[in-house]
Amino acid sequence: MTAALTPERSQTPADPGPPGKNAANGDTRLRSIARAYVDRVRGGELGALPAALGLIVLCIFFAVLRPVFLSELNFANLLTQGAGSIVIAMGLVFVLLLGEIDLSAGYASGVCAAVLAILLTDNGWPWYGAVGAAILTGTVIGLLLGVLVAKMGIPSFVVTLAAFLGFQGIVLMLLKEGTNISIQDRTILAVANNNLSPALGWVLLALSVAGYAAIQFRQNRNRAQRSLTTAPPTLLAVRIGSLAVLGAVAVQLLNQERSRNVVVDSLKGVPIVVPVVVVLLVAGTFVLQRTSFGLHFYAVGGNAEAARRAGINVAAIRIAAFVICSSLAAVGGIIAASRGNSVDPNTGGSNVLLLAVGAAVIGGTSLFGGRGRAMDAVLGGMVVAVIQNGMGLMGYSSGVKYAVTGSVLLVAAGIDALSRRRSAQR
Structure with a gap:
């Protein structure tokens, strides 16, 4: 159990050696680190390597076929296009780490975006009050989902599927069965447009x-x-x-x-949205890899019973995962509202959830729990954005884009399953 709670670290004592041997010792340690990484990859711990390689290959492929893909304008579009899904995917990483799923994250972002738009446009709230209310709405949603899963024992698939349908209805009610609410606040519009x-x-x-x-x-x-x-x-x-x-x-x-x-x-x-995503990435990475709270997610996802015996409050960790997921979904909804300059019944719907889940899994987060990082959402989100953007430049229809993205997701899930099987056989 101790290993599950502690980041992977070598326990070999540091020995700098005589001054004249420092360079040689450094080269030796570098080779040792490289060999250890190769051994982990051979053992099935691929991490984000497939996503990183895939992203490079895709960029080269589209750049060769459509040189405009590498233009400054398209590069900026790529970053803003994938930002909303990436942020939602970061939240999903916390849930997936536990071996759970949140099918409602897309429409949860839509509900929060609707709250933002109504408070800004209809009620005249300042942007910071509306943003705070939207994120608080996401937090309450996550708390409700987490309690149903952790305390009542209802499978997360069932709870979040019901929420998926329910939140879709709530968005329609908030927007009066189809009203489009325009956003005029310059600060909110600047997030994804300036x-x-x-x-x-x-x-x-x-x-x-x-x-x-x-x-x-x-x-x-x-x-x-x-x-x-x-x-x-x-x-x-x-x-x-x-x-x-x-x-x-x-x-x-x-x-x-x-x-x-x-x-x-x-x-x-x-684009202003880029530092927003970077800040969330740094915060998520710090929480997961540098705090005991974050390490508990890996422990519970790896073996919930062993984590419980080690004194970890498993129910609290599960609730926290859904709270974080829905709160980040709220941020993703705010970004989507900013990018679209408005909120309508399709905000958070359509393919938002599928692209966010795909981003997390394609980036290297395991569907089986216990393996994943905030960075996975960024890498996977960029892979998805590159596919959507590149195929759009090549003139392919939405149907072809979805088929290719689905195939990439299936390949990523297959790699995850095979790598876990290989790790178990070692």
Whole structure:
């Protein structure tokens, strides 16, 4: 049980050795880390590797067939197009980690978006009050679902399927059986439609890289103080350098002028929704990997009975998972309302849930519980967005897009099942 509650760490004492051997020791540790990773992959612990490779292949494929795919305008569209589904998928990761499912997350986001629009447009609330009410609505929804699942013992599939139908009805009632409510608040509209200034984009990138570097060095120092194996300087440099280079390329690309008529309107800079997603990603990663509360999700998902015997409040963890999921669904609904400039009965409906679940699973989160990260939602969401966007540029119909996305989801689920079977056989 201890292993289930503790992140994977080598227990080999750190031994820096004589000064003259530091470089050799660093190279040896680097090779050891690489061998350990290869061994984990061979053993079935693929993690997000298939999603990352798939994303690269898809980008190359569409770039070759449609060079416009790599244009600044399309790159920005990709990021804003997938943001709502990615945020909802982040919440679903918490539920999937427990081996549960939430089929109502899409329409829960629609209910929260409707609350936002009604308070803003019909009641004249300030944006921060309406946003707070929308997120509180999501929290209450998650609390209700969690209690039904954890306390009453109703299977999550049944509870959330009933909620899926019920929330669809609530959206219709809130919108008076089909009314479209336009959003006029500039702050809300800016979330998915406006961009940061080019200078601010660089500042945020510098702060992000500096923060990531500080976390890496602090983690290394803490491990050294506990006589655990530390990452060699070369590996730290690769991690930090990769983030800096990829971020710099993205910011530079997004800072290019994307407007087709600069005289009418200038369009450049990082979309505001991108730092919103990054903040949620950092928060979700910290909770899951750096807190005992987050580690309890892995423990319960891996073996609920063993977690209960270890003193973990399994019911509370299950309730918390649904609360987090629905709260993030509310944020996803706010992003969708901003992107559409309005809320209608289709907000949160249609393929929203399917794309969000697909994003989490394609990114590497297991449907069987106990395996997943917040980053999986981002990778999987980008894979889905690239498929939808690239096939749209190639002129394929919605039917073909859905068929291809479904096939990719099936492949991801198959890889997950095979990897778990292989891990069990070791």
